[in-house]
Amino acid sequence: MKIALGPILYYWPKERVEEFYADAARWRVDIFYLGETVCSKRRALRRQDWLAIAGRLRDAGKEVVLSTQALLEANSELLQLEQFCNNGEYPVEANDMAAVQLLAGRVPFIAGPHINCYNGETLALLAGLGASRWVPPVELSAASIGALQGQRPAGMETEVFAYGRLPLAFSARCFTARADNVGKDECEQRCIHDPDGRPLHTQEDQRLFTVNGIQLQSGTPCNLLGELGPMAAMGVDIARISPQAEGTEAVVRAFRARLDERPAPELPPLDYCNGYWHGAPGMAWHGNEPNPG
């Protein structure tokens, strides 16, 4: 099984992004997804900057995919999407049907986690349009993914979101700006100060969600390290690790060790979730091992 680093879901300064990928080029990661998928107001890196990072990773022998935005509202966002889809060098991860429309029948593409592919007929449709890989929606269980593995078209790879805070929802509203009592038009990209998003707690201080601009994520990171065995057994090709502000290298090491059947180093002692995989509420933790938190 291969390891992929998903797109950075948070807004980091340009230098931090470049340093992150300079480091990550040396990790045992096979596939890199690059680009801004959440908010078009995050412009620290321009298209040329992403392409420069892509070039360096490719020179380091990595597979590179350009990820695209999930919620496309403005015409300027569609034009940006077209430029990414027409890049001519790298495959593209579609996260909206607009991207599928632009890519279909022209170049192979990856159907990302925000394309609602819940059944074999949709998977076959996407394959017919040129999808060579798909990432199931985060709420799909192992049982459903397993059933879909049995129906998957020849040549279709499956990649599962295996580590990181789950992207659960998108809105027109910016919840980071709202937390500071300003509107989205006055946001001044304040999410750049939350490199891991901003925790949202209940009135009993239970960590419920994570605010990431117009996106809400799970409160705790999803961690499927303990499920890599069953995942491999059902023929999943790739485990996706979603970059976090700190400790991503340790996560990559742990996943790689487990895949190599070596003793895995300890992960940071956090509260994790893996409920979706087990067909339970996503926030739940199931398994033989206690939650490290």
Add this chain to the structure above:
Amino acid sequence: MTRIPELVCPAGALPALKAAVDNGADAVYIGFRDDTNARNFPGLNFGPDDARKGVEYAHRAGKKVLLAVNTYPQPHNWPIWTAAVDRAAALGLDAVIMADPGLLRYAASRHPDLRLHLSVQASATNHRALEFYHQRFGIRRAVLPRVLSLQQLWHTIAHSPVEIEVFGYGSLCVMVEGRCALSSYITGRSPNGSGVCSPAEAVRWEETPQGRQSRLNGVLIDRYGPGEAAGYPTLCKGRYHTEGRPYYAIEEPTSLNVLDILPELVQHGVAAIKVEGRQRSPAYVASVTRALRTALDTCAADPRRYQVREEWAAALDRLSEGQCHTLGAYHRPWQ
């Protein structure tokens, strides 16, 4: 001459369908009694007999019936969804509202004469996505998620290959419909998979020394002071905190209401205005339908002199979540 948008009203059962038809709806949308539609609530929706009676009643009055089969089937339950589409085709309905691409393909190939509308659950927020569904499945109309500002809406309508239906009144989804897994994260059931959000079986009310509390699968959604009105604990309308004082971190309990911008919606060619609320009572459906019918007719008679009358606004606010209303994403500062 500008076309007046169709008024599309909800019905969770036969009495509500009749109320909608009798009070001026041009079309009524319904769902079957299972998880093939996004309002899969206990005691709600239409069995085969009621669906047939509903279609007869509406058609006698010259009105349409639309059926929502707008959730996402999974491998183990796929045949239930295709059976729903087949039944819909046999019922002589005016259109089926769908979201799942695989199911849309099934319907388009198996029932080529069936009129297809794209559900809001398909999350199509731009004209490229609309082109996709139009070219692949021949959809004739799309319901847009409640995320576009008015400028974005006008642009989308101008470039869309299909008719556009927008939400006009009712409880407000803050998230892009079809892209929200908040409910399954907490309860295991979501609109996409099960046709429910914040399902009733997961709700618990408690009276405590701190006040009345609402929980969803054990998670505290809100805590109410003495005399404070308590609303249904929908996840996105709870009070949470980032650091410090709890606030409506996602959205206040409020309803969308487009009365203020009706002439603009008409002028820019919106084909239909949808009222949310298949879970609401026949009395609710009757009141909302009557208010919007009157407003639309007034607007049609003389769009330039159209003004929201106090009694329409008051009637709608009484029925609103939190007794207040918003323009939602249409109004840029809301975002």
